[in-house]
Amino acid sequence: MADEIRILVVDDDDSGREALTLLLRSVGYTVLSAANGEEALDIIAREQFQVIVSDLFLPDKSGFDILQSVRKVSTLTEVIVVTGHGSAQTAVRAMKEGAFDYITKPIDFDELKIVVAKALEKQQLLSENVYLRKQLRGRFEFSNIIGNSPAMKLVFEKMDRIVKTDSTVLITGDSGTGKELVARALHYNGSRRERPFVAVNCSAIPEALLESELFGHVRGAFTGAVKDKAGKFEAANHGTIFLDEIGTMPLHLQTKLLRVLQEQEVERVGSNKPLKLQVRVISATNLDLESKVKSGEFREDLFYRLNVIPLHLPPLRERKQDIMPLVLHFLEKLGRLMGRPNMMVNKQALEALEKYSWPGNVRELENLVERMIALTDASVITLDDVPTGITSGKFFGEFVDFESSADGIDMVSALTALERTMIVRALEKSEGVKARAAALLGINRTTLVEKIRRLKIEEVVY
Ligand SMILES: Nc1ncnc2c1ncn2[C@@H]1O[C@H](COP(=O)(O)OP(=O)(O)OP(=O)(O)O)[C@@H](O)[C@H]1O
Numbered sequence: 001m002a003d004e005i006r007i008l009v010v011d012d013d014d015s016g017r018e019a020l021t022l023l024l025r026s027v028g029y030t031v032l033s034a035a036n037g038e039e040a041l042d043i044i045a046r047e048q049f050q051v052i053v054s055d056l057f058l059p060d061k062s063g064f065d066i067l068q069s070v071r072k073v074s075t076l077t078e079v080i081v082v083t084g085h086g087s088a089q090t091a092v093r094a095m096k097e098g099a100f101d102y103i104t105k106p107i108d109f110d111e112l113k114i115v116v117a118k119a120l121e122k123q124q125l126l127s128e129n130v131y132l133r134k135q136l137r138g139r140f141e142f143s144n145i146i147g148n149s150p151a152m153k154l155v156f157e158k159m160d161r162i163v164k165t166d167s168t169v170l171i172t173g174d175s176g177t178g179k180e181l182v183a184r185a186l187h188y189n190g191s192r193r194e195r196p197f198v199a200v201n202c203s204a205i206p207e208a209l210l211e212s213e214l215f216g217h218v219r220g221a222f223t224g225a226v227k228d229k230a231g232k233f234e235a236a237n238h239g240t241i242f243l244d245e246i247g248t249m250p251l252h253l254q255t256k257l258l259r260v261l262q263e264q265e266v267e268r269v270g271s272n273k274p275l276k277l278q279v280r281v282i283s284a285t286n287l288d289l290e291s292k293v294k295s296g297e298f299r300e301d302l303f304y305r306l307n308v309i310p311l312h313l314p315p316l317r318e319r320k321q322d323i324m325p326l327v328l329h330f331l332e333k334l335g336r337l338m339g340r341p342n343m344m345v346n347k348q349a350l351e352a353l354e355k356y357s358w359p360g361n362v363r364e365l366e367n368l369v370e371r372m373i374a375l376t377d378a379s380v381i382t383l384d385d386v387p388t389g390i391t392s393g394k395f396f397g398e399f400v401d402f403e404s405s406a407d408g409i410d411m412v413s414a415l416t417a418l419e420r421t422m423i424v425r426a427l428e429k430s431e432g433v434k435a436r437a438a439a440l441l442g443i444n445r446t447t448l449v450e451k452i453r454r455l456k457i458e459e460v461v462y
């Protein structure tokens with residue numbers, strides 16, 4: 001049976017063991033029991049359990065032995081230890097060694113039921129998260145680039161072909177879609193991986209310096225040029241140069257860049273000695289280069305030179321299937337960096353994140369995950385941890401759907417509904433304290449009270 005929940009009870013005391021077994025069976029769990037450590041280890045080696053409730057003191061083994069062998073066979077099984085009263089230290093040690101929780105004798109059955117339910121909840125979440133991660137792992141070669149959507153699948157397929165060549169690539173996509181990440185992956189998975197990858201952000205360098213930055217200069221070429229200096233192109237010889245934000249490059253440098261690409265050689269500023277170079281060019285832009293070509297701000301011939309292989313990264317809102325894997329990826333990666341391993345997310349929070357439109361794309365998502373981890377003490381991100389700015393977006397999205405409402409949308413009633421939902425949620429969040437709810441909504445208390453009356457919001461809802 002798929003939904004069967006299996007629990008193992010380990011206790012050498014016959015009446016205690018039977019009482020526990022009956023109690024847990026009455027809740028609907030499938031319960032097996034063992035009367036000593038040897039028997040328990042035997043069963044654990046053969047069968048799977050979601051939860052094990054074990055006495056810490058057994059005649060032949062200790063509960064710690066059980067904990068350890070459980071950890072060896074399954075990382076998903078949760079162990080609850082039962083200790084005699086006054087053995088707080090052992091209980092603490094059990095927690096440190098990975099027990100989910102402990103209860104003290106005499107056992108309070110209601111407490112036990114709650115602890116078991118909590119362990120199952122965690123176990124369920126963990127197994128879902130583990131399952132999802134397993135599904136995602138090893139799917140593509142570029143393992144640090146996460147993407148499950150058909151759109152990203154096409155990107156990966158294209159990247160697979162690009163890494164086998166030395167061709168010039170132009171990566172386009174909105175801010176935060178992963179252009180730099182992809183550029184690096186192309187370099188580090190290609191034949192030049194042992195050679196330098198040199199990134200130049202064309203919009204971050206003052207125009208006056210960009211030329212010497214790219215092509216280098218000789219001593220005395222201009223005020224301040226006190227010695228000869230190699231440019232980024234030279235530094236990238238035999239490797240890859242990544243020209244980021246290429247759309248902002250001034251026209252006179254575009255001309256010079258075009259010549260470098262055509263001749264495959266550079267001249268340092270102030271020198272007329274050309275240097276032969278062998279550099280692979282990957283450039284990126286979040287601007288619409290074709291319209292810049294039309295308006296005369298970008299050289300058409302340079303555009304064609306750079307755009308030998310175009311690679312477009314769609315905005316995150318057009319590949320919602322990637323949101324869940326990305327959230328899991330960042331929870332794991334950032335959780336580890338922040339000393340918070342095993343961070344998880346529940347379904348409601350994920351759903352809210354999936355509904356949001358992510359104008360800042362993957363970067364915005366990454367920053368949000370970091371913020372949510374930092375702001376909670378728990379190991380599970382829930383809907384409460386998702387900022388209202390993100391969750392409220394979903395209401396707008398739901399209301400403003402002219403496609404499926406042929407008669408148009410009644411704005412006044414839609415806004416009233418939104419107002420109502422926001423107030424109810426603020427009241428829930430503040431446990432009915434109106435002053436706090438008003439603060440959450442950025443309105444004053446009298447206005448809130450007036451709105452509650454006008455919208456007939458029942459006080460019982462929270
Ligand atoms: N598919 C992805 N999988 C994992 N991480 C990603 C993915 N896409 C982007 N990121 C992460 O999101 C952040 C932003 O990505 P990146 O800097 O490559 O974006 P960009 O397109 O260059 O943005 P901008 O135009 O603002 O420079 C980085 O930390 C990057 O590692």
Ligand SMILES: [Mg+2]
Nearest residue numbers: 176179180244
């Ligand atoms: Mg970038």
